[in-house]
Amino acid sequence: xxxxxxxxxxxxxxxxxxxxxxxxxxxxxxxxxxxxxxxxxxxxxxxxxxxxxxxxxxxxxxxxxxxxxxxxxxxxxxxxxxxxxxxxxxxxxxxxxxxxxxxxxxxxxxxxxxxxxxxxxxxxxxxxxxxxxxxxxxxxxxxxxxxxxxxxxxxxxxxxxxxxxxxxxxxxxxxxxxxxxxxxxxxxxxxxxxxxxxxxxxxxxxxxxxxxxxxxxxxxxxxxxxxxxxxxxxxxxxxxxxxxxxxxxxxxxxxxxxxxxxxxxx
Amino acid sequence: xxxxxxxxxxxxxxxxxxxxxxxxxxxxxxxxxxxxxxxxxxxxxxxxxxxxxxxxxxxxxxxxxxxxxxxxxxxxxxxxxxxxxxxxxxxxxxxxxxxxxxxxxxxxxxxxxxxxxxxxxxxxxxxxxxxxxxxxxxxxxxxxxxxxxxxxxxxxxxxxxxxxxxxxxxxxxxxxxxxxxxxxxxxxxxxxxxxxxxxxxxxxxxxxxxxxxxxxxxxxxxxxxxxxxxxxxxxxxxxxxxxxxxxx
Numbered sequence: 092x093x094x095x096x097x098x099x100x101x102x103x104x105x106x107x108x109x110x111x112x113x114x115x116x117x118x119x120x121x122x123x124x125x126x127x128x129x130x131x132x133x134x135x136x137x138x139x140x141x142x143x144x145x146x147x148x149x150x151x152x153x154x155x156x157x158x159x160x161x162x163x164x165x166x167x168x169x170x171x172x173x174x175x176x177x178x179x180x181x182x183x184x185x186x187x188x189x190x191x192x193x194x195x196x197x198x199x200x201x202x203x204x205x206x207x208x209x210x211x212x213x214x215x216x217x218x219x220x221x222x223x224x225x226x227x228x229x230x231x232x233x234x235x236x237x238x239x240x241x242x243x244x245x246x247x248x249x250x251x252x253x254x255x256x257x258x259x260x261x262x263x264x265x266x267x268x269x270x271x272x273x274x275x276x277x278x279x280x281x282x283x284x285x286x287x288x289x290x291x292x293x294x295x296x297x298x299x300x301x302x303x304x305x306x307x308x309x310x311x312x313x314x315x316x317x318x319x320x321x322x323x324x325x326x327x328x329x330x331x332x333x334x335x336x337x338x339x340x341x342x343x344x345x346x347x348x349x350x351x352x353x354x355x356x357x
Numbered sequence: 358x359x360x361x362x363x364x365x366x367x368x369x370x371x372x373x374x375x376x377x378x379x380x381x382x383x384x385x386x387x388x389x390x391x392x393x394x395x396x397x398x399x400x401x402x403x404x405x406x407x408x409x410x411x412x413x414x415x416x417x418x419x420x421x422x423x424x425x426x427x428x429x430x431x432x433x434x435x436x437x438x439x440x441x442x443x444x445x446x447x448x449x450x451x452x453x454x455x456x457x458x459x460x461x462x463x464x465x466x467x468x469x470x471x472x473x474x475x476x477x478x479x480x481x482x483x484x485x486x487x488x489x490x491x492x493x494x495x496x497x498x499x500x501x502x503x504x505x506x507x508x509x510x511x512x513x514x515x516x517x518x519x520x521x522x523x524x525x526x527x528x529x530x531x532x533x534x535x536x537x538x539x540x541x542x543x544x545x546x547x548x549x550x551x552x553x554x555x556x557x558x559x560x561x562x563x564x565x566x567x568x569x570x571x572x573x574x575x576x577x578x579x580x581x582x583x584x585x586x587x588x589x590x591x592x593x594x595x596x597x598x599x600x601x602x603x604x605x
Contacts (some may be wrong), residue, residue, distance in 0.1 A: 228446040229518065230438050
């Protein structure tokens with residue numbers, strides 16, 4: 092057999108792919124999605140707490156947030172997953188038995204939180220101080236102003252970066268296999284790898300790769316779309332003033348009369 | 358009118374207010390009196406502390422010393438958030454919330470702070486928008502409005518909370534010249550309606566025709582205050598004279 096067709100068969104053997112496909116669809120894909128989505132939710136929640144702590148005026152909130160972020164962004168994802176998955180295994184045993192899956196989610200969440208926290212913090216800090224002042228002047232407390240006015244704007248501005256983080260999370264979920272998953276817990280990568288190891292043919296792994304692309308490429312385009320929409324949202328054409336000006340306001344006094352017993356008429 | 362007629366104005370007293378940011382003494386014993394239902398215009402050169410003085414009234418900035426009185430009662434020990442619900446404020450840059458519709462900008466505080474139901478809040482907000490002539494813009498985002506319209510929305514947003522006093526911080530300074538009139542007309546209307554107002558402004562024409570009191574500030578103190586006629590026709594303090602000769 093010539094080398095080219097050997098190469099072709101190593102990666103594009105349709106029989107191997109067909110064999111792996113059902114398990115990819117029924118086991119691998121759901122597990123990858125469960126890992127990525129739950130880590131995205133937990134990671135975003137933790138990330139928001141980190142972001143708020145990171146901009147706090149209290150050193151005892153700011154400082155731990157800083158250290159956390161440095162550590163979890165600085166370690167290789169594989170190392171963190173092993174450290175959490177193996178290190179916390181005895182604790183996990185107490186809580187949910189001999190199951191590495193939740194620890195995998197936890198490790199992914201902790202990693203994602205460090206990145207997402209920085210993304211959210213940058214977004215929140217980009218919102219003009221005037222917005223906070225505007226909200227406080229209406230009578231909102233600092234917390235209410237942050238929750239209702241500042242954070243929603245800040246998060247909106249960094250949505251593209253946040254979606255990028257979800258893409259990274261989908262890919263990082265392939266590292267959870269280190270922890271030794273049950274057959275039913277295997278995600279896309281592990282299933283592809285198992286088939287490849289059993290048959291010596293890489294096609295199943297390539298199929299897993301195609302699944303990843305099917306998830307991440309649309310997200311990449313979603314980022315671009317969101318980004319474009321946000322940009323367009325900002326450069327709106329301001330209409331020439333169809334204000335009406337004073338004419339619209341003249342006539343009978345257009346305004347509330349808080350107190351009719353007013354001093355001298357003008 | 359029904360939705361907004363329940364407010365009662367208050368008188369305002371600012372007594373010997375001092376404030377420093379580090380070595381920068383922004384307010385050095387500022388005093389201001391505004392009678393019940395009256396309008397005071399605060400004029401003066403940039404950096405004289407006008408905007409800072411305004412912010413000590415609703416305690417966006419806490420003064421180092423001195424007192425702020427509403428109806429003769431000190432408010433410095435009140436809950437600041439509750440105090441600010443009684444004091445409306447309008448900013449140079451409008452400070453509308455860009456991620457919400459015009460209507461939502463107004464209903465937000467009504468729902469979350471005044472605890473009105475969605476329906477009540479919307480009804481009140483629409484009435485308030487109607488009063489500033491922008492009922493048709495309820496569902497627009499602020500960015501789709503002209504500066505003049507945005508400022509009128511900001512005024513409507515403040516008025517919807519039925520404040521007892523209104524503060525205006527250079528409300529027309531960021532507007533294109535042709536949009537200034539509409540906002541000033543609205544403010545004049547509000548003043549004529551008996552709202553107690555403190556207006557920091559560079560619009561000398563407005564100060565002259567609408568204010569009951571004009572206060573001239575320089576270097577953190579009110580150097581001279583009085584009726585517009587006295588301030589503009591017979592200024593006493595040399596610095597006020599110099600200021601007027603430059604702006605008029």
